[in-house]
Amino acid sequence: MIKQTLFILALCLQSSLAVAAIDWFKDENGKTKWQHLANFSSGTLIIILSITAIYLFIYSRRAHRANRELTLIKNELEQRVEERTAALKESNSKLIESNHLLESEVAQHVITANQLRSSESYIKDILTSMPLMLVGLDKEGRVTQWNRRVEELSGVPAQKALGKTLWEAYPTMTVVPEHIQQAIEQNKTIHLKQSLRSLSHFDITIYPLNGPEPGVVILVDDVSKETTAENLLIHNDKMSFMGELASSMAHDINIPLQAILMDLKRFKNIMAENHLALEQGGNDKTALLESIYNDMSDKGDQVSKIIHNLLTFARNRHSEKQMADIVDVMEHTVNLGKEVISVSDGFRFNQVKLEWQVEKGLPQVPCYITELQQVFLSLFRHACIALQKKSVSESFEPIIKIILSESYDNMWIKIQHNGTGLTNEQQMSLFEPFFSTTQQADSFDTGEHLSFSYYIITEQHQGHMAVTSDVDVGSTFHMQIPITR
Incomplete structure (x- = not known):
């Protein structure tokens, strides 16, 4: 604006009016009237300055207003920038949060995937390592699963079985x-x-699969041990039946036996009444009758003892453990053994010298009395076989030593003999089923078979049984049975 004013003044000075004005400041002689010129110039300058001041004031007001507007615009822009910055920060924060959430979700997916893989591997390991035979089949009968147990029993690895039909992979x-x-x-x-x-x-179970792909899972359980245990229970039932049978037989035999004994008594009375008549017949006849009577009487007493022991053996058979005095059980077994145990060449148990070593005050023991009697009878018979092998020497005296004692809440039972001992190989195999020192099956002697005795002590009575032996010195059987006070 100032430039425009100065430009106008410059034009005015160059115009004819300006020239005339300049001439106006000269006198008739052509001399310049400097005083008038100075006054005019100063007035003009004042006017110009005034105008300039006015323009400057106006410009200042405009500039101030423009500056204020600029300040407002600046403040507005700053506010917008701050708002935009805040919005950007918020967006960035949300983006960062979203990224964190996404990273967390991805990490969770990774963990879930790892867990799924781990679970799948764990389930696969279970299916592979389970003790049952597991076979998976599709609807066509082709193998989809073949665990390690099947591999062991069939001899066919899973790689060869998968994809084949069951009957191609396992024909049996x-x-x-x-x-x-x-x-x-x-x-x-x-x-x-x-x-x-x-x-x-084996027990075989076929389970249908209800998934999108029809098929079956076959589980094969080896129940050989359970079947053996069931057979053993059947064997125990048979033993119980044998006890009842022995009881019935003993009663049946006892009736005529008592009649025989009564007849013998009557025969003796008749002999006493007719003693004189017999004396007239001669001493030889009398001696013969006396000999017959004595023999019949001894045999009758022997049969009576056998029947008594059979009845005791049968009556003691129970399905549950009983508290029993182990000394009484051993004594009854010894009495029964003297009547029933005999080995080859006429060697009998009653020919053996028995030595007892019994600790005083022994407590009663929870046991199956009949089964313990079976164990003791088997050991006495085993001892008689060993003693008979060594009895060829005239100077040999067969001895069986019975030791009963208590130690650490257990009843210790030892049966020791001085017969022919066992070799190391025989000791290792003595308690295994169907063990015999002979190789031929027809010469197998049940007296040398102690696996059932071992089972009675270890399984039925939760005890321990062992043997120590020397071929030249003899053998000792050690039995340990827990005591329940």
């Missing part, structure tokens, strides 16, 4: 395709049993 399996189809179509579980040469017994 008794499961037939009809069983698979029946389980799938009827959606029910099928149970089968398999026995191989009466030595191995």
